[in-house]
Amino acid sequence: MPIWEFLQRYSSVVMHGTWVTCLQFLLAALVAVSIALVIGIGKLSANPLIRGACVVYIELFRGTSLLVQLYWIFFVLPLFGITLPNFTAGFISVGLNYGAYGAELVRGAIQAVPRGQWEAATALSMSPFARMRRIILPQAIAIMLPPWGNLLIELLKGTALVSLISVTDLMFQAKQINASTYLSAQAFGTALIIYYLFARGLITPSMRWAEHAVARRLGRS
Amino acid sequence: MNFEWSWTLTWEIMPRLLWATANTLLAAGAGYAIALVGGLIFALAQRAALGPVRWAVREFVEFIRSTPLVLQIFFVFYVAPQFGMQLSPWTSGLLAIGLHYSAYLSEVYRGGLEAVPRGQWEACRAINMSARDTYFRIIIPQALVPAVPGMGNYLVGILKDTPMLSVIGVMELMHAANSIGSEHYRYLEPFTLVGLIFFLISLPTAGLIKLLERRLRLGLGL
Numbered sequence: 219m220p221i222w223e224f225l226q227r228y229s230s231v232v233m234h235g236t237w238v239t240c241l242q243f244l245l246a247a248l249v250a251v252s253i254a255l256v257i258g259i260g261k262l263s264a265n266p267l268i269r270g271a272c273v274v275y276i277e278l279f280r281g282t283s284l285l286v287q288l289y290w291i292f293f294v295l296p297l298f299g300i301t302l303p304n305f306t307a308g309f310i311s312v313g314l315n316y317g318a319y320g321a322e323l324v325r326g327a328i329q330a331v332p333r334g335q336w337e338a339a340t341a342l343s344m345s346p347f348a349r350m351r352r353i354i355l356p357q358a359i360a361i362m363l364p365p366w367g368n369l370l371i372e373l374l375k376g377t378a379l380v381s382l383i384s385v386t387d388l389m390f391q392a393k394q395i396n397a398s399t400y401l402s403a404q405a406f407g408t409a410l411i412i413y414y415l416f417a418r419g420l421i422t423p424s425m426r427w428a429e430h431a432v433a434r435r436l437g438r439s
Numbered sequence: 440m441n442f443e444w445s446w447t448l449t450w451e452i453m454p455r456l457l458w459a460t461a462n463t464l465l466a467a468g469a470g471y472a473i474a475l476v477g478g479l480i481f482a483l484a485q486r487a488a489l490g491p492v493r494w495a496v497r498e499f500v501e502f503i504r505s506t507p508l509v510l511q512i513f514f515v516f517y518v519a520p521q522f523g524m525q526l527s528p529w530t531s532g533l534l535a536i537g538l539h540y541s542a543y544l545s546e547v548y549r550g551g552l553e554a555v556p557r558g559q560w561e562a563c564r565a566i567n568m569s570a571r572d573t574y575f576r577i578i579i580p581q582a583l584v585p586a587v588p589g590m591g592n593y594l595v596g597i598l599k600d601t602p603m604l605s606v607i608g609v610m611e612l613m614h615a616a617n618s619i620g621s622e623h624y625r626y627l628e629p630f631t632l633v634g635l636i637f638f639l640i641s642l643p644t645a646g647l648i649k650l651l652e653r654r655l656r657l658g659l660g661l
Contacts (some may be wrong), residue, residue: 261624281638282599282641283602285613297627377509382509392510406517407518413506
């Protein structure tokens, strides 16, 4: 079957899958960014208990595989009384996993803010919270945005795994089409191209734009 | 079903899981070997004299890096037979994972190659070395040193991505845990043990790589 005929027949299914992948991506990114900020800042805490907990979190999620975590959260957590529907379990696992990688980016960026900035904020008798929120974080964000662009692409790729717990995302639909029609090259090829366009046509330019916006706000461009 | 940990089941399934662990390690090792060579080819092709070749390889690498590995595994497994190549799950899985990490490693190599000072190239030209000798005897050995940390990271990365091979039926850890789970109607023990095994492999590996990196730096007087 020629590719345009294929697209004509399956476009609604593919579009639906793409939409679910979009949602999974946005929600997982939200979870990942929140976790990364909390754990990344927590790892710099003076309290050894908080610091230890953050190190354990990061090592645990980076040391095991995303697929293992996904299955664990979906199949094992219900035994402890926490039952998540597959859609929620999907984006939460992806978010928790990439949040651990993001936490290291946050920590690195905060540590890369020049010491003088910390000292100046302290000299103005800012509270630690105000210092972090108004002085350190805005500069740290400018430093960490470029690596976050890469991480978000990794996260998008990670969301393809949620199809394995039957979330009806793009990957899932491609598998379904393949199973019912054997048009493997068209089904998987279309999905590959959509993922590529999503990553290079949407995520990369948005992150570029965000980098410029942040640089402008800091008066650096 | 309850959440009480069953030690009887743990000891019963342990041999199967350990056997599958060997398969996981084999898959990671073989995939990495493919990626080491493939990455070098991609990295060198991106320095080719011919403009279109450079551009095509660059786009191909970008494409592989920004699409999901699990989709690529399916693609290779299902599309290759349409072109008359019957690939076993192992072959197509290793091919897909090797190709995926080739793209990543080519970026690491590229960074290393670009870090070699210009003077080294000029010196090779000055003593009339062939292009082959220039690359294999002068440039690549020097490019490998700054590439070691990145290469180590992807070794751990490939290990953690091998569970994806279970989707096409490669008998590795995740596949074993899945079938154990459905046989015994218990997922707590197999999945937790798989997580633990991954943790126990990847953490020391990451530590070893850091140690190696420090040794290498000390050895070169950096």
